[in-house]
Amino acid sequence: MxxxxxxxxxxxxxxxxxxxxxxxxxxxxxxxxxxxxxxxxxxxxxxxxxxxxxxxxxxxxxxxxxxxxxxxxxxxxxxxxxxxxxxxNLLTVQDATRIVVLDRGRIVECGAHDDLLERGGTYARLHWLNAPAGSPAGSPALGTVLP
Missing domain, CATH: 3.40.50.300 (P-loop containing nucleotide triphosphate hydrolases)
Structure with a gap:
């Protein structure tokens, strides 16, 4: 125990x-x-x-x-x-082998954190919306990943 x-x-x-x-x-x-x-x-x-x-x-x-x-x-x-x-909460899933993104009950994306960021879809938009202000994240268009 x-x-x-x-x-x-x-x-x-x-x-x-x-x-x-x-x-x-x-x-x-x-x-x-x-x-x-x-x-x-x-x-x-x-x-x-x-x-x-x-x-x-x-x-x-x-x-x-x-x-x-x-x-x-x-x-x-x-x-x-x-x-x-x-x-x-994306923090709880970013280490997952496979992330399945749902939108209105439908699968819209599937993949690993880095792959989903590179695609620039729903997951990436949510990720960048929640990135801490002033973080070294860069822009999603550059494919930079938060440390």
């Missing part, structure tokens, strides 16, 4: 709880922040060690900082597993 909590970046906050790992956190973790609940969910999934994962909007309800913080634990969770991620 502790190893999974460490891998999910949850061990530190768990240790700070009044009774550590024995703390009651309420129904559905009501006394925890959204990011803490997500990291506990990641730890539970690591313990289950399922070969297939379905992650539906894993960063929904999280602020930008918390969403970025759970990306490393999510990557550790997904390593070596078949994973389907349903998300509007």
């Amino acid at each position: 502790v190893a999974a909590a460490r891998a999910a970046d949850a061990h530190e906050f768990i240790e700070l709880l009044p009774m550590g790992y024995d703390t009651m956190v309420g129904q559905r973790g009501r006394t925890l922040s959204g990011g803490q609940r997500q990291r506990l969910a990641i730890a539970r999934a690591m313990i289950r060690d399922a070969p297939v994962l379905l992650l539906d909007e894993p960063t929904t309800g999280l602020d930008v900082r918390s969403g970025r913080r759970i990306m490393d634990p999510l990557r550790r969770l997904m390593a070596g597993r078949t994973t389907v991620v349903i998300s509007h």
Whole structure:
């Protein structure tokens, strides 16, 4: 349990709880922040060690900082597993082997992050709309990829 909590970046906050790992956190973790609940969910999934994962909007309800913080634990969770991620947050899918872009229920693009950026379609437009201001991203016409 502790190893999974460490891998999910949850061990530190768990240790700070009044009774550590024995703390009651309420129904559905009501006394925890959204990011803490997500990291506990990641730890539970690591313990289950399922070969297939379905992650539906894993960063929904999280602020930008918390969403970025759970990306490393999510990557550790997904390593070596078949994973389907349903998300509007492009950060959660950019490492995927295959990204399927839907528009009004229809597949409009399919490919890896870099390939989709080079094509300049729907995915690229969404990516560039969400690129941080002042980032070294360049313009989508040049095919420059965010680091």
